[in-house]
Amino acid sequence: xxxxxxxxxxxxxxxxxxxxxxxxxxxxxVYDPPxxxxxxxxxxxxxxxxxxxRAIGFRPLKMDIWLPRQATGPAPLVVWVHxxxxxxxxxxxxxxxxxxxxxxxxxxxxxxxxASADYRHSLEAPFPAQLHDLKAAVRYxxxxxxxxxxxxxRFGAWGESAGGHLVALLGLTGNREDLHGGxxxxxxxxxxxxxxxxxxxxxxxxxxxxxxxxxxxxxALTAAxxxxxxxxxxxxxxxxxDDPALLAAASPVSYVAAGAPPFLLxxxxxxxxVPHSQTDLLAAALADAGVEHRVVTxxxxxxxxFGAEDQLDAILAAAVGFFSDKLARP
Numbered sequence: 001x002x003x004x005x006x007x008x009x010x011x012x013x014x015x016x017x018x019x020x021x022x023x024x025x026x027x028x029x030v031y032d033p034p035x036x037x038x039x040x041x042x043x044x045x046x047x048x049x050x051x052x053x054r055a056i057g058f059r060p061l062k063m064d065i066w067l068p069r070q071a072t073g074p075a076p077l078v079v080w081v082h083x084x085x086x087x088x089x090x091x092x093x094x095x096x097x098x099x100x101x102x103x104x105x106x107x108x109x110x111x112x113x114x115a116s117a118d119y120r121h122s123l124e125a126p127f128p129a130q131l132h133d134l135k136a137a138v139r140y141x142x143x144x145x146x147x148x149x150x151x152x153x154r155f156g157a158w159g160e161s162a163g164g165h166l167v168a169l170l171g172l173t174g175n176r177e178d179l180h181g182g183x184x185x186x187x188x189x190x191x192x193x194x195x196x197x198x199x200x201x202x203x204x205x206x207x208x209x210x211x212x213x214x215x216x217x218x219x220a221l222t223a224a225x226x227x228x229x230x231x232x233x234x235x236x237x238x239x240x241x242d243d244p245a246l247l248a249a250a251s252p253v254s255y256v257a258a259g260a261p262p263f264l265l266x267x268x269x270x271x272x273x274v275p276h277s278q279t280d281l282l283a284a285a286l287a288d289a290g291v292e293h294r295v296v297t298x299x300x301x302x303x304x305x306f307g308a309e310d311q312l313d314a315i316l317a318a319a320v321g322f323f324s325d326k327l328a329r330p
Contacts, residue, residue, distance in 0.1 A: 028054070029054070030053065030054050030183075030184055030185075031051055031052050031053050031054065031140055031184050031185060032050065032051040033144065033147070034047045034050050034065060034144050034147060034148060035047060035050065037065070037067060039069065041069075041105075042069065043068065043069060043070070043105060043108050043109055044066050044067065044068065044069060044104065044105060044108045045066075045067045045069050046064055046065065046066050046067070046104075047064065047065040047067070047148075048064050049062055049064070050062060050063050050064065050065060052117065052136060052137050052140040052141075052184055052185075053133065053136040053137070053140065053183040053184030053185075054183075054184075055183055058120060058124060058125070059124075061117070061118055061119070061120070061133055061136070061137070061183075061184075062091065062117075062118050063091060063115050063116060063117040063118065063137055063140075064091055064092065064104075064115070064116045065113065065114075065115045065116075065141075065148060066104040066105075066107070066108055066113060066114040066115070066116070067108070067113050067148065067149060067150075068107075068108040068109075068110075068111050068112065068113060069108075070111070071111055071113075071149060073151075074145070074149055074150055074151035075111060075112060075113045075149060075150050075151060076111075076112045076113065076150070076151055076154035076155070076156065076323065076324075076327035076328075077112065077113040077114065077115060077141060077148075077150040077151070077154070077155050077156070078107055078112055078113070078114050078115075078155075078156045078157065078158050078323050078327075079114075079115050079116075079117060079134065079137060079138060079141070079155065079156070079157045079158070079167070079170075079192070080103055080104070080114055080115070080116040080117070080158050080159065080163075081117065081119070081134060081157065081158070081159035081160075081163035081164075081166050081167050081170075082094075082116070082159070082160070082162075082163050083095065083159070083160045083161030083162045083163045083164070084121075084161070084162055084163075085161070085162055085233035086121060086122040086130065086162045086233050086236060086237045087121055087122055087123070087233060087236060088121070089162075090118055091116040091117055091118045092116065095160055095161075095304040095305070096304060097304050097305050097306060097309055097312060098312070098316075102316065103116075103158070103316070104116065106316055106317075106320050107320060107323070110320050110321075110323075110324050111324075112320070112323055112324065112327065113148070113149075113150045115137065115141055117133070117134060117137040118133075119133040119134055119137075119166070120133055122233070122236040122237045123224070123225070123226075123229075123236065126237065126238055126239035127237050127238050127239075127249075127250040128179055128181070128249075128250070130166055130237075131166065131169050131170065131173065131179055131181070132179070132180075132181025132182075132183055133181075133183065134157075134166055134167075134170050134190075135170065135179070135180060135181050135183075135190035136181060136183040136184030136185065136190075137184075138155060138157075138170070138188075138189075138190045138191075138192065139184060139185040139186065139187075139188040139189070139190050140184055140185045141155070142155075142185075142188035142189070143185040143187075143188055152188070153193075154193060154327040154329075155191075155192045155193060155327075156192050156193060156194035156195065156196070156261075156323045156326065156327055157170045157171060157192045157194075157195050157196075158195070158196040158198075158319060158323070159196075159197065159198065159200065160198035160199065160200070160304070161198070161199055161200060161201075161273075161274065161303065161304070162200070162201070162233070163198075163200070164197040164198050164199055164200020164201070165197075165200040165201045165202070165252060166200075167192075167195050167196070167197060167200070168195060168197050168200055168202060168252035168263070168282065169252050169255065170190075170191075170192055170195070171191075171192055171194075171195035171260060171261050171263065172252055172255040172256055172257070172260050173255050174189065174190060174191020174192065174261075175191065175259075176255070191261075192261060193261050193326065193327060194261050194262055194263075194264075194322065194323055194326035194327055195261055195262070195263045195264070196263075196264045196266070196319045196322055196323065197263060197264070197265050197266070197279075197282070198266050198267070198319075199266070199267045199268060199271055199274050199278075199279070199303060199304075200252075200274070200278070200279075200282075201234070201251075201252075201274055201278050202251065202252045202253050202278045202279065202281050202282035202285075203248075203251045203252075203253045203278065203281050203282075204234040204237070204238075204247035204248070204250055204251045205244050205247045205248050205251060206277075206278070206281060207234055207274070207278065208275065209232065217231065226240075228240075230242070234247060234250075235247075237250055238250055252282060253281055253282055253285045256282070256285040256286055256288075256289050256291065257289055258289050258290050258291065259291075260286070260289065260291045261291075261326075262291070262292035262293060262326055263282075263286055263291065263292070263293040263294070264293070264294050264296070264318070264319065264322045265279045265282060265283055265293060265294070265295045265296070266295075266296045266298065266315060266318070266319070267279040267295070267296075267297060267298065267301070268297075268298040268299075268300070268301020268302055268303070268305055268307070268308060269297050269298065269299055269300070269301060270300055270301060270302050270307060271301065271302055271303045272302055272303060273302075273303040274303060276297065279295060280295075283295050294322075296315075296318060298311055298315065
């Protein structure tokens with residue numbers, strides 16, 4: 001779809017709300033075209049601050065789209081999803097152990113595009129809002145695939161921590177119409193063909209209580225949390241409830257089924273926030289369903305791979321290589 005055609009089309013996404021006698025007024029747009037990219041290096045051009053969806057009562061949902069300048073044809077694309085315990089972070093932030101922009105640059109160097117997408121935090125909206133947002137992001141990227149020079153048949157998803165949880169869900173629910181969500185562009189599928197999950201939660205029912213280091217959440221950071229709201233990220237994600245049914249409904253292990261895309265799961269054996277047992281649970285469910293997967297355990301690695309910084313180049317290379325392999329042309 002051309003940018004001009006999309007500009008006209010997105011105004012028809014909402015039903016006509018004009019009244020008899022009203023002048024013709026275009027509907028409020030539900031997303032914006034990607035615009036013109038900025039060349040940031042010999043390797044990358046970036047569409048910044050792209051509004052991929054609007055929702056009444058919430059901030060516009062944004063993404064940055066990093067395109068490989070040396071691509072010779074439609075490029076595969078990887079959606080990057082940030083962590084932050086469903087409470088913090090945004091699309092521009094990588095874990096503190098990662099070099100700035102390293103994920104986006106490395107994907108572009110390998111000839112893969114990357115879209116880094118924001119999503120609503122847990123106090124903005126409870127689950128499944130976060131999954132709905134990312135599905136809207138995937139549909140948007142397919143809507144504008146021709147303009148962006150990406151291949152809509154070769155999409156993957158990569159996330160860390162809370163983002164690992166969300167990309168696992170994205171990979172496992174591609175065919176679930178009940179989790180489609182109504183935001184943003186419609187008419188395109190929201191599934192992906194490969195998933196890389198860095199130390200994500202796979203079962204909210206089985207996650208142990210967060211061992212919060214002193215000072216991690218100072219009062220100035222928690223001032224906006226409603227009185228009585230539990231600070232456990234999994235409870236906040238489902239609206240402050242400890243109901244096992246709600247927690248299970250927000251857990252990737254609940255959606256594992258045959259036909260899911262291949263997974264690469266990378267997790268440190270010394271993770272003090274999300275224990276390696278969370279990856280073990282997901283790996284076991286994938287194995288039972290006959291889903292292709294690989295687990296890489298990082299010796300001495302804590303959350304964000306603290307303590308294993310000397311292995312980080314190899315970790316990132318493994319993830320990029322996985323996508324290059326799984327998203328290669330048939």
